Amino acid sequence: MTSSSTPTVTKSPPALIPPAGPTPRGTLALSSIDKTVAGSGFVCLIQVFSPPSPSAARRDLGAAAAVAAMREGFARALVPYYPVAGRVAPSGLAVDCTGEGIWFVEAAASCALADVDGLECCPLPIPQKLLLPRPPPGEKLDGLIFMVQATRFTCGGFAVGIIFRHAVFDGQGAAQFLTAAGELARGLKAPSVAPVWDRDAIPDPPGPLPGQVTEFRLVTQVADISAESIARVKDEFKQASAASAGEVCSTFDAVTAIVFKCRTLALASALPDDDAEVRVAFAVSTRRLLRGVLPIPTVEGYYGNCVFLACVARAGKAVREAALAEVVGAVREAKEAVPARFAGWMRGVEQYDVPPLDYSTVTLSDWTRLGLDEVDYGFGVPGYVSPLNDHDNFIVQLHYVRPPAPRRGGVRVVLRCVEEPHAAALAVELAKFA
The missing domain is CATH 3.30.559.10 (Chloramphenicol acetyltransferase-like domain)
Incomplete structure (x- = not known):
């Protein structure tokens, strides 16, 4: 218009x-x-x-x-x-x-x-x-x-x-x-x-330690990661882990590796040195892990928060130079540690660790399988669902959503994870996977 x-x-x-x-x-x-x-x-x-x-x-x-x-x-x-x-x-x-x-x-x-x-x-x-x-x-x-x-x-x-x-x-x-x-x-x-x-x-174990909160001037961006790029990363991981039978790279693993590496490359000039740590944190659903806490028939209907935070932390240079298959492995390792960490937290023997909410940490949420795009109020299911979080400048974050219908098959990433000086470089890196 x-x-x-x-x-x-x-x-x-x-x-x-x-x-x-x-x-x-x-x-x-x-x-x-x-x-x-x-x-x-x-x-x-x-x-x-x-x-x-x-x-x-x-x-x-x-x-x-x-x-x-x-x-x-x-x-x-x-x-x-x-x-x-x-x-x-x-x-x-x-x-x-x-x-x-x-x-x-x-x-x-x-x-x-x-x-x-x-x-x-x-x-x-x-x-x-x-x-x-x-x-x-x-x-x-x-x-x-x-x-x-x-x-x-x-x-x-x-x-x-x-x-x-x-x-x-x-x-x-x-x-x-x-x-x-x-x-x-x-x-x-x-x-x-x-x-x-x-x-x-649900037991009341120790909560997270409060961290310092900083306000950023985040830029909203959207990037589509194609099905072909996701398949290529999955294949690279399969080739790299051929000796480890049963290792499977999910779509989440592939996309997370892509965006983590792309953001780290875009932030190279902002990091104080090569050893400076960069992190990607993501919420892992723990509903299935509540089966020993809630009666099994009620687990399906529980609508409270059932997530535990996983985090990958590496030196910036290591992420920039790593093959995507290596980054996938780090994501999988963090994911696979959640059940034991969650069980320890529920018993009160492990702290719920929250990574520093600074510019080096990006927090992601996967909305592709929540069911938000399957809701029907009487006029069909939505063709598109997206966060509207332009007001939030305190958490460096991104969301995975299903792309609009013509581009179905890949994953759309809605990003508020960089400030203006790094937005163009991030867009260039992500465009390689469109």
Whole structure:
């Protein structure tokens, strides 16, 4: 679109969606794992839904009905997920089950999704604050757990902006709640997965040591790692580990090795010397490791944080000069150490180590298998899901998401992991794997 036709978004006043029926009251403690990520605050994301095929008149009618059904789906989901309708206690260590509900915003964009490249480009043609919900003036953000905004485009497509409190959900847990809302919006009588709180079943071992937090001026970038590049790295690892039968390089391993090496190359001028350490930290799901802590039937429905941080730390020169197969091996080694480290942490004999949150550490999250791109509120599954985190300058981070439909097969990386002086060099390195 030209600058003279910059798209606008008109928002309705935020409205509370309370649970559709009676819910329990009281206070529920967060788990020790929840508390370790509480400092991360809110997670912001967008789900983009392509327009339906019917005529414009039917499309308008269908959009109104779809939003009404979506609101009803959330209201019904808040009955079994009643803590989400509450507020985080002032202590930050518990949820007060007040039954107040979640804030919901309806909005309308002045353009079609095609006019803004399907919201798949970087930077976004529409400021992210226009696509994300906000509570009414005077409502404190501190206690809120979940907010939704449904923005309708002139083509009939939708963008659903989500903000959720990380202390209450991890990504998989948030996807579970959204899936339940979608199922109920489509008329199911109950969610396919029954939610489980049970945070008090998790032991309370030592938490992470607080680290110094620095504010950066991070640049948002997007890079697509092709399926061919991923296959090539997997093959290089297979060749290098031929003597080690059973060694398998996953897509996650390959992409993590690529982005870690590319970022280290881009940062060469920023490191004080060749021995300066660089790190990549990533969250590993530990749901399967809770099977000795929670009853097996309830593990599937647990929607609290179930992650443990793995970290690869190497000298910058070593990463720059290493073959990608070597970097893959380091990633796999960190991943494979998690079960024993997690078990030790649960017994209280190992500290939950958080690497320094400085410019030498990049933290990544893999969203490709969380289920966020399988949520159906009644107008199909999203064609694209992405974090909206341009506001976060305290954690050097990147996310793996599924590329938009035409480029399916590889992995899209949404990056906020370098400042301006290193952005061009990073883009050049990543382009070699496009």
